[in-house]
Amino acid sequence: MGNFSYFRRAKIYPMKKLLGTFSLLFAISTIAFSQIEDINQKFNREDAISHFRYLASDELKGRDPLRPEIELAAKYIAKEFEKYGAKELPGATGYFQSIPFMMSSPPKTGEIVISGERFTQGETLLVLSGNDLEGSFELVDVGYGMEEDYEGLDVAGKIAVSSVGAPDQMSPGALFSLGAQKAKIAQEKGAVGIVEMFNIPSVPWQLVSRYLNRTQLSIDQGEANELPYIWIKDPKNKIKSDMAKGKIEEARFMIEKKVNKPVEGKNVVAWIEGTDPQLKNEYILLSAHYDHVGVGEADANGDSIFNGARDNAVGTVAVINAARYFAENPPKRSVLLAAWTAEEKGLLGSAYFASHPLVPIKDIVFNLNIDNAGYNNTSIITVIGLGRTSGDQLITDAVSEVGLKAISDPSPEQGLYDRSDNVNFAKLGVPSPTFSLGFTAFDDDINQYYHKQADDVDSFDLDYAVNYWKAYILSAQKIANMNEKPFWFEGDKYEQVGKELYGIN
Ligand SMILES: [Zn+2]
Structure with a gap:
């Protein structure tokens, strides 16, 4: 269960504004009644479920940003935004924010022979970046390959041989991220x-x-590393120790480069103008990623399509439903609608918007x-990050008005807050919880569907989906109508960057 002690520090209702318990309760319940009643009346269950079935259908082949079928999903979402009356954002192309992606496939062959021992691409050797390389070259041990490691060494026209990572940086993330830096240094040294x-x-x-020897997607930064950069499996550190003993001096390379192909990615974006003359200059961003993991090997039932109903067609439909409701019933603040692409490839679509924002x-x-x-409890909604901002009490209220209970992140060890698109905005200071289906633990009930072929609409409790969608609209409405600007609670790790973003002292 969540840390609700935060709520005591909330500054939503200052004491002097409490005119009296009864009148306040009366006012709240009257407003609440009309809000949820209005949503109940206008919510179109049939249309929502039909959006859900289409986005999670086999026709879309798992909405993989590496496959052409994702285009069908993007167009469908855009068409619904338009149909319901959400507006195009200035700077977008219609309802799309175009993203320059680079699709990068590993070479099929390639080898390095070091004193008779053969290392082959995909097995004991991985080409990570750079151009073709053919010929025999002298090897030079450059330690970890950082700037200071090159002191007194001449690597001009030779191969720099380094160890992965750095003495204080051995996490998997660091092993990958140091690479580009090291390749650049080696290139500078000749x-x-x-x-x-x-x-x-x-x-x-x-x-x-397994992770690296497959087609990958990244945002095209326009500056690909030219220097061949390669990993070799050497668990016993044999090559470097043989080099030290003078047993190895050179190696023969037959390396093919990766095949890079530019592809266009699309975030689907729209907006709805708020009604308040002041507050309409502020936006509440309603977002969900619409991509999923595509097609893979067949499971025991012969199903090879990962339909991603839970992850995250259900969320995409929530944003479509919100577009429909708010276009007809705009709240005080303006509403920004976004269906992100390539979340499954590393939160790429939302990262691109965060660095190229259209507002x-x-x-x-x-x-x-x-x-x-996935979900394992249909009486709750799990809000990742609940209890960290002053907007969160309104989410709790909204969820309970729909007859469910909001709980906060039950599996902090999974690091879910920092594993989805919300973190790209939280890092910039924007309060950004993730409104998830009800789960009380990341257990077998969740893993049964999580990134599995079985994640489809037929196994989804549609009554629960409808309640979830309504709770999302009501939560968004309450926050979009808040008088005060929602903000991080004191001491949150994103509080300081939030203050800088909004100019709060
Ligand atoms: Zn996923």
């Missing part, structure tokens, strides 16, 4: 390539090679994001 010896017992090679980030006062793995 090396013709850099080969890193992978010998981290805590990070299995098999895991690494100033400081005008976005709250992001009510949706992402899901």
